[in-house]
Amino acid sequence: MKFSDILRTAIHALRGNWMRSVLTSLGVIIGIAAVIVMVSVGQGTQAEIDKMVAGLGSQRLDISPGAGRGQGGARMSGSSFYTLTEGDVDAIRDEIPEVQYVAGALRGSTQVVYAENNWSTSWQGVQPDFFDINGWTIAEGEAFDAQDYSAAAKGVILGDTVRRELFGEDSGVGQTIRIGRVPFVVTGTLAAKGQGGFGQDQDDVMMVPLQTARRRLLGAMGLPPGAVMQVALTVADADDLGYAQGEVEALLRQRHRIGPGKEDDFSVRNISEIVATRTATTRLMSLLLGAVASISLIVGGIGIMNIMLVSVTERIREIGLRMAVGAGPTDVRRQFLAEAMLLSLIGGALGIVIGIAGALLVARFGDLPVALNGQVIALAAGFSIATGLFFGYYPARKASQLDPIEALRSQ
Structure with missing residues (x-):
């Protein structure tokens, strides 16, 4: 057939x-x-x-202070909790050549006011490498210069959401706003990133120099001199990330005088492991x-x-x-x-x-x-x-x- x-x-x-x-x-x-x-x-x-997870960066390490509890479950004091310092950041930059960018940060939340507009948002006190580590780019205005970081200048860079809430369609560059009770001049705005992987608005943030945040925004938090709340770093080659993590942990244990068998007073998070x-x-x-x-x-x-x-x-x-x-x-x-x-x-x-x-x-x-x-x-x-x-x-x-x-x- x-x-x-x-x-x-x-x-x-x-x-x-x-x-x-x-x-x-x-x-x-x-x-x-x-x-x-x-x-x-x-x-x-x-x-x-x-x-x-790609937005988190597969060549990045995040370093945080320890758990904040002593032996027997007793809560440690605020000064003993913040165990990371700007000295740690400088040591990582100087002694581990595989590290491409490294920056310490402080953070908090506050009210920001311009004219009749009022908005509740978060702020980050940052070092220069922070923008490269997190992929932030300047949309309008200028980034902080070396003098802004060293002199604790009262300049601020606004995320897109904060800029929109305060200034509408205008950039706001050059305008004076009030963060808490302190006047700041808007030096630039950040390019919009949109919603993050966990649903948060990544653009609802402001950036100020680290020393500015320490002197003018922290208030009575009782941080030790030079302390930072977080350290982030990236390596140029993803294959070096595991080696760099070991070097960072060894360096911090040495600087913090942590003896053999003692628990670390910091934690290192490897983003690539989360990705995998x-x-x-x-x-x-x-x-x-x-x-x-x-x-x-x-x-x-x-x-x-x-x-x-x-x-x-x-x-x-x-x-x-x-x-x-x-x-x-x-x-x-x-x-x-x-x-x-x-x-x-x-x-x-x-x-x-x-x-x-x-x-x-x-x-x-x-x-x-x-x-x-x-x-x-x-x-x-x-x-x-x-x-x-x-x-x-x-x-x-x-x-x-x-x-x-x-x-x-x-x-």
């Missing part, structure tokens, strides 16, 4: 009981749609997390979602096999007649395999359409990120074809092995 004859015969057989054909295809439709939606959600989530952990977790989640969705596809394939076996049983006499007029086992096998393939392909096509629509609806109305790509759709189409071939072969083979005489005797 020609391929066109086999196809025409298969279509005629499926149309003869179209409701059963539709219900049989439903399992494949649901399976393919589930694969597309689940895998798209998994890949979208992974892309979102990759974007979030989150990436592995998301990839595993994507595989899990795909596996769960594939179960629906297997169930749909079993449904096709079941219906095709029923069809063989119902059409034993028809098979006997075909063989009696010259059809061989190969022709019979191809006919039933074509019917199974048609069921699978029709279900696959409808499943792809429904899956794409479902993924788009999740992206539009749900809180989950979705990443649709052609590879997922091609994979779904391949699964559809494989389902028809795999689950349709056994019924087709069983039909081709029937004895023509016994088949004609069947009632």
Whole structure:
């Protein structure tokens, strides 16, 4: 038989009981749609997390003071908690050549006022490398110069949200604002970054020189002289990050006179480890979602096999007649395999359409990120074809092995 004859015969057989054909295809439709939606959600989530951790920097270390509790759970004093100093920053810069940028920082929150506009925001007291470490660029105005840092100048650089709340569409550069009770001159504004990976507004911030923050904004916090609340650094080569971390820890233990076996009074966070952990977790989640969705596809394939076996049983006499007029086992096998393939392909096509629509609806109305790509759709189409071939072969083979005489005797 020609391929066109086999196809025409298969279509005629499926149309003869179209409701059963539709219900049989439903399992494949649901399976393919589930694969597309689940895998798209998994890949979208992974892309979102990759974007979030990329903003943290894969060549960066963050150093924070210790846990702030002494032995027996007694809380340490404020002066003993802030164990990092500007001297530590200078030592890291001078003694560890792998470090590209390093900066200490102080931080706090306050009210900022310009004319009748009032806004509550956070401030950062920074050193020069802070902007390079965190990827901040100046949108308008100028960055701080060396004299601003050394003389504790009352200049401030505004994040985009603060600028918008105080000045609307104007830059505000050159204007005088009041931070707490202290007047500051706006020397520049930062380019907008938008929402951070944890949902925070990255632009709701102000930058002042570190010494300015220490003398004019900290108030009565009781920090030791020269203390900083955080130290951040980057290395030029990501391969040096692990080595640099070990060197930093050894240097700080030496400077802080921490003996062997004693607990560190600081903690070092390696961003690249967070990146690797989150990436592995998301990839595993994507595989899990795909596996769960594939179960629906297997169930749909079993449904096709079941219906095709029923069809063989119902059409034993028809098979006997075909063989009696010259059809061989190969022709019979191809006919039933074509019917199974048609069921699978029709279900696959409808499943792809429904899956794409479902993924788009999740992206539009749900809180989950979705990443649709052609590879997922091609994979779904391949699964559809494989389902028809795999689950349709056994019924087709069983039909081709029937004895023509016994088949004609069947009632």
